[in-house]
Amino acid sequence: MKIILLGYMGSGKTTVGKKLARQMGLQFLDLDDYIEEKEKLSVADIFGDKGELYFRKKEHQYLNELLLRKDNFVLSVGGGTPCYGKNMETILKGSENVFYLKVPIGQLAQRLSQQKSTRPLIRHIPDGELPEFIGKHLFERSEFYNQAHTVIDCGSNEAIDIVADIMNSMQQ
Numbered sequence: 001m002k003i004i005l006l007g008y009m010g011s012g013k014t015t016v017g018k019k020l021a022r023q024m025g026l027q028f029l030d031l032d033d034y035i036e037e038k039e040k041l042s043v044a045d046i047f048g049d050k051g052e053l054y055f056r057k058k059e060h061q062y063l064n065e066l067l068l069r070k071d072n073f074v075l076s077v078g079g080g081t082p083c084y085g086k087n088m089e090t091i092l093k094g095s096e097n098v099f100y101l102k103v104p105i106g107q108l109a110q111r112l113s114q115q116k117s118t119r120p121l122i123r124h125i126p127d128g129e130l131p132e133f134i135g136k137h138l139f140e141r142s143e144f145y146n147q148a149h150t151v152i153d154c155g156s157n158e159a160i161d162i163v164a165d166i167m168n169s170m171q172q
């Protein structure tokens with residue numbers, strides 16, 4: 001079984017994905033980590049040195065590479081991954097268990113204000129402008145995220161409760 005987690009930056013995909021994988025006895029993979037490993041550069045450096053277009057091409061290439069693998073895993077993809085080219089189609093073809101971790105804007109802004117340095121798209125946005133930026137960005141991206149098989153309303157839930165919600169929705 002391949003489980004794929006989608007969601008905006010800061011929605012907890014990595015934290016939830018690691019816990020979920022542990023509970024299910026599956027391997028955890030993170031597309032950003034995989035890109036960094038293959039390219040031998042951090043995501044921030046890829047954006048800075050080679051540009052976003054190069055990053056999006058590599059993101060597409062490595063997503064396809066991972067989904068062609070025969071083994072099972074929990075995969076967390078980047079916030080932008082489902083929103084470019086045919087990536088969302090690829091994701092839905094590659095897994096019957098695609099979850100969108102939906103987190104309120106205020107909470108995303110609060111979390112992301114602490115984690116800006118590793119995220120080139122929001123690095124230069126002042127904290128006070130983050131909610132408005134995220135609101136607009138999320139509006140554009142939601143049409144992709146909402147194609148997931150299941151939307152998990154994360155609210156202010158702890159990662160452990162989100163994992164339980166995901167596991168319950170798979171058993172139904």
Ligand code: S3P
Pocket residue numbers: 007008009010032043077078079080081118119120121
């Ligand atoms: C991006 C999200 C990041 C990373 C890159 C671009 C985006 O991943 O792929 O900085 O376009 O939303 P996370 O969602 O894991 O932060």
